[in-house]
Amino acid sequence: MNFRHATLMAVPVLGAVTYLTYLQLQPGEVTPHHGNAVSVDHVPTVTTIQGGQATNLADLAALTGEIDALKAEVLALRHQLPAQSSSIASRADRPPAPDVRSDQSAREEEAATRQEEAATRQAQMEKIDAAFRRQTIDQSWSANTTSAIHDALNSPEDGALQAENIDCRSSSCRVELHDDGTGRLSKSLPIVALQLAGSMPTVTADTIPQEDGTSNVVLYMSRDSGDAGPSK
Amino acid sequence: MKISLALGLAVTLGTSALMGAVPNTAHAANGNHSGTICKNYNAGQVKDIDYLTNGTRNLNSSSRFVICPLVTAGTGNANMSVFVDGYANSGQTITCTLYSYDFHGNFLGAKSFPSALTGKFDVYLSVPNGTIWGGSSVLCLLPGSAQGVIYDVDVVQ
Numbered sequence: 001m002n003f004r005h006a007t008l009m010a011v012p013v014l015g016a017v018t019y020l021t022y023l024q025l026q027p028g029e030v031t032p033h034h035g036n037a038v039s040v041d042h043v044p045t046v047t048t049i050q051g052g053q054a055t056n057l058a059d060l061a062a063l064t065g066e067i068d069a070l071k072a073e074v075l076a077l078r079h080q081l082p083a084q085s086s087s088i089a090s091r092a093d094r095p096p097a098p099d100v101r102s103d104q105s106a107r108e109e110e111a112a113t114r115q116e117e118a119a120t121r122q123a124q125m126e127k128i129d130a131a132f133r134r135q136t137i138d139q140s141w142s143a144n145t146t147s148a149i150h151d152a153l154n155s156p157e158d159g160a161l162q163a164e165n166i167d168c169r170s171s172s173c174r175v176e177l178h179d180d181g182t183g184r185l186s187k188s189l190p191i192v193a194l195q196l197a198g199s200m201p202t203v204t205a206d207t208i209p210q211e212d213g214t215s216n217v218v219l220y221m222s223r224d225s226g227d228a229g230p231s232k
Numbered sequence: 233m234k235i236s237l238a239l240g241l242a243v244t245l246g247t248s249a250l251m252g253a254v255p256n257t258a259h260a261a262n263g264n265h266s267g268t269i270c271k272n273y274n275a276g277q278v279k280d281i282d283y284l285t286n287g288t289r290n291l292n293s294s295s296r297f298v299i300c301p302l303v304t305a306g307t308g309n310a311n312m313s314v315f316v317d318g319y320a321n322s323g324q325t326i327t328c329t330l331y332s333y334d335f336h337g338n339f340l341g342a343k344s345f346p347s348a349l350t351g352k353f354d355v356y357l358s359v360p361n362g363t364i365w366g367g368s369s370v371l372c373l374l375p376g377s378a379q380g381v382i383y384d385v386d387v388v389q
Contacts, residue, residue: 117363121340124360157274189339190371191297194329197344204360207338217339225346229356230388232315 125206128220135169142168145199149175149221152195156188164216172222173200179207179215189217201225262389263303267318267382273297273371287318287381290374300370300385312368313358313388320350324375326382330357335365356388 145168153161161184164176179185193203200221208216267287272278273296280292290296302314312332320326325348332340341359349355357370374380 114363114365121363186337186339190329190331190342193331193342194297194327194344194371194373197327197329198347201344201346203342205339205341215338226343226358229313229358231356232354232386 125204128204129174129206132169132172132174132220135171137168138170141170142173145173145223148196148199149173152192155195156191159184159188161185161188161192171224172220175219175221177217177219179217181214185217193219193221196221199223263305263387265300265302265385265387267300267384269385270298270300270370270372270382273299282378284381287383288374289378289381290376291378293376295373295376298372298374298382300372300382302368302370302385302387304368304387305389310361311358312361313356314368314370315354315356315384315386315388316345316370316372317352317354317383317386318372318381319352319383320375320380322350324379325350326353326372326374326380328355328357328370328372328382330359330370331368332359332361333367334363335367340366 146166149163149166149168153163161177164178165174166176167174177185177189200223202222202224204220204222206218206220208218210216268283268285270281270288272281277292277296280290280296281298282289282291288298290298302312304312312330314330316328316330318326318328327345327348329342329344331342334340340361340363343357343359345353345355345357359368361368370385372382374382
């Protein structure tokens with residue numbers, strides 16, 4: 001058998017296998033023109049033999065079996081796919097469930113930190129107040145500085161600020177101001193502090209809430225400029 | 233094969249050494265603010281304040297306050313510290329104050345330039361922070377007629 005004969009034999013065999021495969025991979029049901037539904041399972045297997053060549057029927061039967069198995073597998077996958085798609089879509093559309101426990105613990109942690117900060121701040125203010133009260137009074141510096149503070153409190157364009165009390169010792173002053181909550185103090189106080197910067201560059205403030213909802217702001221103003229700080 | 237093994241071992245050891253050399257302490261980055269963030273402190277003076285690409289100045293013939301908001305990462309540092317950089321022409325001065333507030337808006341403290349400054353300046357200011365949730369700003373008094381510029385306010389964290 002030369003190459004030409006082998007080719008002539010192979011062409012019809014390949015044609016038959018291709019046709020069988022095509023038939024087996026068709027959808028489960030086809031509707032003929034007569035309107036009767038016919039399952040491809042019942043379509044008879046057609047083996048076309050051309051050129052009078054014998055075909056290995058056993059191999060064809062094996063192939064048919066394999067194709068049937070593949071077809072069943074494809075049909076099963078087709079049935080699974082819609083269910084999986086809807087499941088994936090619904091999961092993707094759903095917002096992630098909030099982590100209630102971690103959210104709550106974060107809030108609790110934040111509240112605890114704020115309480116801790118407030119306690120630390122209170123302790124610092126008590127130290128500053130105690131240090132202020134330990135100072136002796138330098139009469140000259142106290143008088144001059146008190147006068148300068150009065151001048152600065154009277155200078156804001158939005159209106160003069162009235163101090164409840166001004167107490168200057170030897171290196172710092174305790175100035176108590178009432179904040180009526182209108183924002184006038186908030187607006188003017190920074191300008192007062194800036195105007196006094198030359199003589200008292202350091203200010204530490206404590207806010208004391210009052211029963212009527214307003215507050216008193218206590219300023220500890222020091223002529224100590226403190227740490228010069230690092231250089232760049 | 234031996235070469236591949238040796239190479240893989242070297243890469244693994246090198247990576248481990250590098251990871252070990254990197255400090256495991258977290259540090260917040262410094263926050264550099266261009267002076268152009270500074271704006272008029274008083275509403276009626278909005279047209280007096282002028283901006284350059286490298287800072288802010290006052291065009292009015294009188295001095296004007298500008299307020300510079302500061303953005304920080306809330307690191308819980310005990311102090312709020314900044315460098316304020318600017319320039320005032322000869323015979324003119326600039327003075328600035330750093331202010332710190334808690335999350336209720338309560339005034340915590342302030343630190344000012346030790347004196348009003350002339351020429352180029354780079355001044356360090358630091359105030360007790362008190363809270364990681366508060367806010368800070370710098371208020372500066374600029375000379376009139378474009379005689380001074382705030383270049384930047386750099387937060388040190």
